[in-house]
Structure formats: C-alpha cells, structure tokens
Amino acid sequence: MQKLKAWQRFRQSTKRAWSEWEYLVLDIETSGLDAKQDRIVSVGWVCIRNGTIELDSARHIVLDSAKIGDSVGIHMITDSDVQQQGKRQESVLRYLRHLLRERILVMHHAPMELGFLKQAWQAEALPTFSVSWLDTLAIERTKAHRSQQPIQEGGFRLGACRERYGLPEYQGHDALTDALATAELLLAQIAYQGHDCRLQDLNQMGGGRVKFTTR
C-alpha cells in the first residue's frame, strides 16, 4: 500500500513541467560490450537544474579496478591514469546513489548502461535502490517513429542525433564529454517538444524505472 501510494505520487508529479525536476546525465566507459564479463572503466556525469546544464556539476571519475588492456584505443585511459586518480567502484556507486536520490537518471542507450550498473551493484552488494531514468536514444527513436521519418542505420548514435539538432561536433569521446553531449541532446529534444513539455511526456517517449538489487 505504501509502495502504491509512492508510485501514485510519482505518477502525479510527472505531470509537472520537466524543468521542475533535476537530472543526472551519465555516461560510462567500459572495457567491452558484455556486462557479465567486462567492467566499468570510468564514469562521467553532469547535472541539469532549472532547465539548464550546470557545468560545475560535471565529474569524470576513473575506477581503480579497471583493467585496461585492449580498450585503451577507444577511451584513452591508461593504467597510470587509473593508478593516479583511480577511485574504488564501491565508493563511486555510493556517491552516485546519493546524487540520484533527488534526480532522474539520463543516458544515451539505457539498456547498455543500466546493464553495467546493475552488474556493478550486485558485485558491490549495495542495498536495493530504485531510480527513474530517461533514454535520449529511445526518445529519439519514438520521435522518428511518430513523425514517420525513417532514420538510417547509425542515425541513432549520439553524434548523429546531435547533428539533427545543430549541436556541435565534439572531438573527445570520454565519459565526461559524452555525458555533456547527452545532456545537450536532451535539452534540444525537450526544446523541440515545446514549452509545456512534462516529465511524463519524456517518460512515455523513452523512460522508465529501474531497480538495482543485490541479487
């Protein structure tokens, strides 16, 4: 009953304007594509408040448990980076959980990122935690579907989506840059929805709620 009320309260509140909410836009770099085998190498995030991206909130953290090896070429993080500035995965996840208490989690291509987060949650045996999320890729796909404008293969990649909104091309592809790039994309998508865009609308286009559990 308690849960149902909380859920209803949440449902009700999603009818408020999107800008009344705070968002944490996250990108993670991994050592591979398989959440079961591969590990999180670094995380980057930036927050949105009052409808604007707060650049001060941007963080880029390299995890110390990362084994680099072959993926150096992709994200340019070296073993020495990890040794010098590496953080324990557990503390990073705890920090994230703290930040996400009052915020909506935003990612580009959520299934992948959520898969890794779930896996990490289990590995660190952290307490169960639920969060609402938005996926800018899913929002883009719904938008294309609604307007019946087919998008070519590769057209849902972050860079391609950004191009459609006239957003600049970023050179770097680390977790921080991609998080900022995703945050800008979200603002652009929202701007195209119109002034009265509600969180509910975004949720319907590409969002949901996820539960991180120990098992």
Added chain:
Amino acid sequence: MAAIDIPEVHKFIETIPPFSSLNLLERKQVLTGVSMLYVRQGQTLVLTGEAATVHLIRRGACEIRTPKGGLVDQIADGECFGVSSVMAQNPDGLQVVAMEDSLVYRFNKTHFMQTLEKSEAFGLFFEYTQHNRLRKLSRRQSNELASPALQLSTPVAHIMTRQLILASPEETVQTIAMRMTEARVSSILVVEAERLLGIVTDRDLRSRILALGGSADTLIKDMMTLDPVSLPPDSLVMQAQTLMSESNIHHLPIVDEDKKAVGMLTAADLLRHQELSPLLLINQIHRQQSIDSLANVCKQWPTLIINLIVTDMKPVDVGKVLATVSDNLTRRVIELALDKLGPAPMAFQFLVFGSQARRDQSLGSDQDNGLMLEREPTTAESQYFAELSEFICQGLALCGIRLCPGNIMASNPEWRRTQAGWQQAFSTWIKSSAPSALLHASIFFDIRCVYGSEAPVLALIAAMQREVNKNSVFLATLTRAALATKPPLGFFRHFLLESSGEHKHQLDLKHQGLALINDLARLYGLSCQTYRVATLDRIEQAIREKLISVDTARNLIDAWDKLNGLRLEAQRRHWQATGKASAYLDPKDLSSLERKHLKTTFSIISDVQDVAQQRFLRGYS
C-alpha cells in the same frame, strides 16, 4: 562551486576572443557557475534575474533587438549577448531572439564581473562590444552617414565651381553688381593678368557701399577684400571647411601655384557635397553644357554609390537609384550629341540592355546599348547615326560608364536597327539554340528604352515575349544554360575557390551568385505573359502568373537581396581600398553568421535550379 574541467568547454573558450586572452586560472574563474541552455529558433530570451548576465553562443545565431523590435545586431557562434546588463548601470532592455536553434553558455554574473575587474583586456573587449552595439543602434535609428570621413577627404578640386565670374580692379561697383546678378552668383573674383587680386561678395556690396551711402561708381579696387584667404585645388574638403569656419568666410577662391584663380568654393558647395544625393547629381547632370563638365560632375558617381551603400539602403533601392541617375546621364549625353550634330533625320529610341535595363547596376558597370530607328536609313542618315552613337558611347565612357568589352553598343552598326530589324534578330536567337544565341539572350533579352518614344520598344518586347512563349525548345535551351553553373555550395567546407590568379581563395559574387539568380529570373520572366525587366519584378510576376510557388519565389528574392547586399559591400570595401570595383569576396571578411547565411543563399539558388529543371526541362533532358 567547483571549477569546470570539461575539455570540450575549455577547447572552445580558448579560441574565442577575449576569453583567449585569459590564462588557465582566469578561464576557470570565469567559467565557474556557467550553465548551458538550448534555445529554439524564434524563441525570445528574457534576460532578467539570474539570466541578466553575459551569454556566449556555442552554436547557433541570435538577433539583438530594441524593446520596440528594431534590429541592432545579429550574432552567431563565439559571440556574446547580454553584455549591457552586466556592463551598464541601466540595462537598455535589448531583446535576444534566436534566429537558429542555439546552444548557449550562460555566465555567472558574479564570477564574470570579477574577471572583468581583474583582466583589463577582457574588460575593454566587452566595453567595445557594448559601445559598438550602441553605435549600430543609433545608426539604425538616425540613418546617419556612416562615413563622413570619406567625404571630408575629397580634394576641393572635385567640388569647386570652375566657371568663374571675374572682374578687373578698374571696373565700377555698378558693373560688377550687374554681372553678379546676371550670373546669379554671390561673389566675384578680382584678377589682374590672371592672378588673383581680391574678392567682392554680396555682403561687401551691402556693408561697404550701400550701408555707408557709397557711390555706384566706386572702383572695385577701392572696396574689394585685398589678397583674400585661398587654398590650392588639391587641398581636402576638410581643410577648406576648417579654414572657412575659422576665418568666418563663405567664399573661398581656389588658386594654383602661380596665384591664378582656378575655382571658387562656397559654403553652398560644401553643403551640397556633404549632402551628395542622387537628386542633386541628376540636377547637376542636367545643368552641364559639355561632355567635359558632365564627366567632371560624374566624378562624384562612385562617392554617391558608396554613400548609398553605407547608409544601409536596400540593395534593390540602390539599383533603382543608380538606374535613375544613369538614365538621366544617358539622356543628357544624347541631348548634348543632338546639340552638336543637329537634330536627327528621323525618330529613334535609345535602348539599354543588361544591368542598366534590369536596374541593378553597381560600381564599375559597363555599357550595353543600341539604337532603334524609325525606318531604314539612307547612307547619309546612317553616317549621322554612326556619329551620334560614337559621341554617346564615348561620352558615357568619359562619364564613368565603361565601354562594353563585347562591343554591344550603339556605336557598333550591328546594334542600330529598325524595329523590324530588332524583331528579326530576336527571332533568329529564339529559333537557334547556338551558344551565341544564349549569350545574346542573357544581354539583349533584358531591354529598356531610355530615350525616345517607348511604344515601338514595348511592341518589340511584346512580340519577342510571344515568340518565346510559343517556343518551348528555346525555353529548354535557356534552362539548360541557366543550370549550367551551380552555386558554389561547397565553398566554405571544401574551399572550392578560384584556384589561381589575383582572386585566389575568393568568391565571385557576381558570376557565382547573382548571375545565376538573374538567369533563373529571366527564364521565368520570359515564360510569363507579361514582360518585366528587373530580376525581382520578374520573380514577382512569375508568382502572379502561378509559374512558381510563393515560398520558392520569396526565398529566391531573399537570396538575391542578400547577395546583392554582400556584393555592394564588397565593392565598397574594394573601391575604398584600391579605387577599383571588384565583386570578389574574401571569406575572411565575413562573420560566421554571414557565412552561414551565404551557404543558405547558395542552397536556395540550387533548389530553385532544381525546380526550374522540373518545370522547363521535363521531356527535353
């Protein structure tokens, strides 16, 4: 609040003046508390409360408008707005409207102010931006001349009066008063053996003779101003103006090295020069009695054009004004020719083609003209018209309208024809699809009568238009020609530039832009029922006759306006720097917003070319 450490943000800021002048620490400070927003096209930004601060456009374009909606500035990537709300005590309430979807950095006011105080160069830059914008604001409001310095640096020889009224020192006050009245001048120069001795003005006659009860028989030498203030002919207008106001005089004799009087400059001349206007120039043109004096008056022509450009007159209006002046000049030259050679043996029309016909002349346009005769001339009559035409074309050339390098001029016997002869020529071109016919189409099919009765010319045009309308093969050929040159769309991205010569890395606005629109407009214009000669009128007519969609046409009109504006501005810049006209544009002279506009402009031309292909080439290609 922590310092921002996002490489992409730093990378951008580093390249943008004045941020580029800051060291890393200062840059971190100014970036503290920065937020980013995304503004949709058409949205107005309200700069109040926390938003009343400096914004930097990361990507996009915005307009700055007065509270009443007047345009102050257009800015794009790497430029700032909201400066006045930080710099000035009284924000001026300027509005910011996004012209494109824009990604914008919003600075934290406190941190921004601290940086302003710490870094002098940084502060100065924004003061300048602010000042510059206010200047633009006042310029838009008062429409003042942007370049008074330009006029002040003209040599007095250009504006002085050369027809001098002279007197000898032994003449009486009575006789010179009569001569002055007759010549309607307010001063007379007293000379002896051509050397300037003195001056007598209206005011002298009043205060030194009438007011004192002096006699009408008083000799000039006893009442003139001896050895008056004077200047050599190469002094600048500014020097003359300063001297006249310091000495409190209204008449300034201009003398050469030998003290010989060569001209007279009056306060009225100065005033007229400052207000150099098309009307005054036309007035002067009609007063001149010889080609030489006409040529002298026409030296003001480039200055007039430049004045029109710097006053932000719309390109289409600049074209109309210039056409009016050159039509009047042409008529005056014809009148002078008739004065010299005697009346013509038959009625004739003077035809102009090309840019003068279309009313889109600019600096350095050359002549394209011809004669239409009432009937076939006899040998003697032929000779008369040959001389007449020669006089007119050479006269126009002396007045600054260059001879046509392709010899499309009345002085060429080929282009002196009867109405039937012209009709025959047009018929041949329309039936033929030879390349030379198309070259002629681009010149002769833009046609206007500037002297003589208009009716036969209108009849010729109507017949030509009917014939074109019947001949879809000719329209198809014309279309292929109009599509042969593509706008340089890849110009900025791939640097498809003029690969060699003087204009390497420059864009030819006339041949790569305007000419393409003129060609398209001519194509549509000729397929209309009603003939129009000006490019914009042709497009409007095509809308009226439903040959082109309103949207497509309006885009093309905007594109023409934009390109013409850029061409005039490029010409002005080039003229002032080198004294030569050039429609070449260096992309470095453009702001990123202008570059973006130009790209859009080119893509509009390309779109209309596609539309024209669909309409006129279906079944032919």
